[in-house]
Amino acid sequence: MSEILQTQVCIVGGGPVGLGLAISLGQRGIDVVVLERSTELHLIPKGQNLTQRTMEHFHFWGAEKQLRAARTVPAEWGMGGMTTYGTLLGQYRHDWMKRELVAPFYFQENERLPQYQTEAVLRARVAEIPSVRVLYGTRVETSGQDDNAAFCEAITAAGEKISVRADYLVGCDGARSPVRERAGITQNLEDHNRLMVLLVFRSEELHAKLAAYPGKSFFNVLHPRLEGYWRFFGRVDLGTTWFFHCPVPEGTTRENFDFKGLLHECAGDSFDVDFIHIGFWDLRFTVADSYRAGRIFIAGDASHSHPPYGGYGVNTGFEDATNLAWKLAARLQGWGGEALLESYSAERQPVFATLARDFIAKSIQVDRQFVETFDPERDRAEFEREWAARTGDATVEVQSFEPNYEGSPALFGPEGGVCSSVGKHDYAARAGHHLTPQLLADGRNIFEALGDGFTLVALGAEDDAVADFVAAAAKLGTRLSVVRDSTEGGRERYASKLFLVRPDQFVAWVGDGYKTDAEGVLRRVAGFA
Numbered sequence: 001m002s003e004i005l006q007t008q009v010c011i012v013g014g015g016p017v018g019l020g021l022a023i024s025l026g027q028r029g030i031d032v033v034v035l036e037r038s039t040e041l042h043l044i045p046k047g048q049n050l051t052q053r054t055m056e057h058f059h060f061w062g063a064e065k066q067l068r069a070a071r072t073v074p075a076e077w078g079m080g081g082m083t084t085y086g087t088l089l090g091q092y093r094h095d096w097m098k099r100e101l102v103a104p105f106y107f108q109e110n111e112r113l114p115q116y117q118t119e120a121v122l123r124a125r126v127a128e129i130p131s132v133r134v135l136y137g138t139r140v141e142t143s144g145q146d147d148n149a150a151f152c153e154a155i156t157a158a159g160e161k162i163s164v165r166a167d168y169l170v171g172c173d174g175a176r177s178p179v180r181e182r183a184g185i186t187q188n189l190e191d192h193n194r195l196m197v198l199l200v201f202r203s204e205e206l207h208a209k210l211a212a213y214p215g216k217s218f219f220n221v222l223h224p225r226l227e228g229y230w231r232f233f234g235r236v237d238l239g240t241t242w243f244f245h246c247p248v249p250e251g252t253t254r255e256n257f258d259f260k261g262l263l264h265e266c267a268g269d270s271f272d273v274d275f276i277h278i279g280f281w282d283l284r285f286t287v288a289d290s291y292r293a294g295r296i297f298i299a300g301d302a303s304h305s306h307p308p309y310g311g312y313g314v315n316t317g318f319e320d321a322t323n324l325a326w327k328l329a330a331r332l333q334g335w336g337g338e339a340l341l342e343s344y345s346a347e348r349q350p351v352f353a354t355l356a357r358d359f360i361a362k363s364i365q366v367d368r369q370f371v372e373t374f375d376p377e378r379d380r381a382e383f384e385r386e387w388a389a390r391t392g393d394a395t396v397e398v399q400s401f402e403p404n405y406e407g408s409p410a411l412f413g414p415e416g417g418v419c420s421s422v423g424k425h426d427y428a429a430r431a432g433h434h435l436t437p438q439l440l441a442d443g444r445n446i447f448e449a450l451g452d453g454f455t456l457v458a459l460g461a462e463d464d465a466v467a468d469f470v471a472a473a474a475k476l477g478t479r480l481s482v483v484r485d486s487t488e489g490g491r492e493r494y495a496s497k498l499f500l501v502r503p504d505q506f507v508a509w510v511g512d513g514y515k516t517d518a519e520g521v522l523r524r525v526a527g528f529a
Helices: 016-027 052-060 064-069 099-105 115-126 178-182 204-209 259-267 313-333 338-373 380-400 463-476 518-525
Strands: 003-012 032-036 080-085 093-096 132-136 139-145 150-155 161-171 187-202 216-222 231-235 241-248 274-288 296-298 401-405 419-422 454-459 480-485 498-501 507-511
Touching (some): 003 016, 003 313, 016 032, 016 052, 016 132, 016 313, 052 064, 052 099, 052 313, 064 115, 115 132, 139 161, 161 178, 161 313, 178 296, 231 259, 338 380, 338 401, 454 463, 463 498, 463 518
Parallel strands (some): 003 161
Antiparallel strands (some): 187 274, 216 231, 231 241, 454 498
16 A cells, blocks of 8 residues: 655756746745655766756745855856857857846855756755755656645655545646646647757867857857757866767667768868767647646646757746746745735746747747848858848847736736736836835845735825725735835936835736725735636
8 A cells, every 4th residue: 555645835846947837936935845766866968058047046944145156157157148140160250148137136146057967956955944855766657636635646766556645736847748738738739840969968179169258158149041950069177078969860870970071061160079978859839728727737847848049948847837836836835825826827927938938939030031041151241241230139039038027917017918928127026027126224125124925115105095905904814025215326217115025026916006905906906816
């Protein structure tokens, strides 16, 4: 007879997204069981570019300093990218993905390190949280739900059968998620019909050849034969180890292809190569039609997947985890209602759909049009003019990537608003948008003053308006902290005297500083409406 484990949330999949979700729940006192089939970390350097927003998550998870200490590339090298034409060492190049342009709108600086280093930090952090149990080496065989609970059956590393019953189950079990399939959650697939190779190799000579470009750690090469798809080089460490991926012909295997020759062709020169890993993956876009089926949720690659163009993947998964964690905690602890759980899919699913369409797929289309239209061998002057213009295009892309929940039913966005990855960074407090950092009069950043529930920010607002929110929160049992300050010292940039911030640092409601229907506001944003 199998052992039965009772818990509040069961997470299937203990990769970075599953562990991030477990940490966020555990810090809120939720009892969590994580089932992860792997005992060892997979030393494949994917998911390396961590955005400013992701580093905010690590700050709140109590692991930001540990993550930065685990980096394998010095900070001054880690963030810079470059696009080249023809070959890696060709004459045409421009900067790419200048995420530093949006740094003022976030509380943390971005970071770069291999995903296995990130996972090691997360494993260490989750082990410190008493309410979280992670069972490594555990294979889930089935999952489902009934009227009273979600459940799964699994086999541990010791060969013992266990049953887990939970209030909610979350599948963080990858792009081919069995949890998603068994829950009957369908997905939309857009297959680009490209077999991709992933090479991990050592080469000190390649580092020497790129010495003229200090600060650059990732390089995508446009070639007219590839129809807009990249040949991509990236540093794993400084000076020795690299990863590379690009399209290869169908039927390519480890044994029948000259990968060293491919690297030399793509670089435009020869260099020493010592292979560590040769693997393959299918380039495709998928997004689940819903991120929820009753008591079962999905997050990360289980709910969406895309090619690693632009470093969006693991960052999007971490945002799923942060969005879902506080809503599950609020529902389980009674300070949030059922509508909060419905808002998870309503917010996150369209954000990824627009990310895939308006940033990743669009970038492939734009690059395809460029290489088909402009050719330095045919008209060098025209090519060089258009190539120079691409730097400005890359800048616009970084600045317009601003995931927001303007259309969410769980906040007070603008009329006609939609949830989308396309937006505009602004210092003003806007319902549905990420809170921008500002210093308080006591010297703290406002991010350091936010509570673990909702936070009412009152900047010279009427005392009666604040008191109404405090009373309404007490009546509803909703967690509410209050931050009081003036509208000076940069805080005037918020352009509001009173606004409400959710536990995931998104603004839920903006007022004018005067009395309002505080209970009505809280009912909606806390999911009781």
